[in-house]
Amino acid sequence: EAGVVQSPRYKIIEKKQPVAFWCNPISGHNTLYWYLQNLGQGPELLIRYENEEAVDDSQLPKDRFSAERLKGVDSTLKIQPAELGDSAVYLCASSRTSGPYNEQFFGPGTRLTVL
């Protein structure tokens, strides 16, 4: 079974530039998550999708961040404009279902550096 796929793996941009990250979940996984991980910290949830519906985006900074999951499969997370503080690793995860007993599997992440 193929794992969660993310691209790009690394991205370096100037502040105020836009950036986009792409994620393809494990086949058959209906729930998709975007997390942000700062150095020395655990991942923090940005947004959760069930199929194509964003069911929890309470932690997404909506002034600059946006996400979509068209057709309920792959997803894109965008930042526009990027700020220095956005430098972090952006992780995508998926699970077969939502709920308290779901096991979430992570992709390799995208390491973003904003200069």
Add this chain to the structure above:
Amino acid sequence: QKEVEQNSGPLSVPEGAIASLNCTYSDRGSQSFFWYRQYSGKSPELIMSIYSNGDKEDGRFTAQLNKASQYVSLLIRDSQPSDSATYLCAVNRDAGGTSYGKLTFGQGTILTVHP
């Protein structure tokens, strides 16, 4: 008080010893608990999940859960240098509504197994 707290590290153990990693959580209604291993520069990898009080064993790993004490631990027997990584505790708070299925992570404990 942080929602999920892990014992401060780094933790250093000799090869062949038992490594004990601890985690406490604040929400008494939490339903499920997960341990992830994260190698430097890599994404979190799920190694154990536990839902009921007691012990759950998988190879050299044993997860222990005590909901009354709001405590979950991970024991690694016969520790190997390849076990050197950051271990993340994650708790599904099942707070209902949009938080259904949301994982909250601790800050991680760095484990070093020296030969």
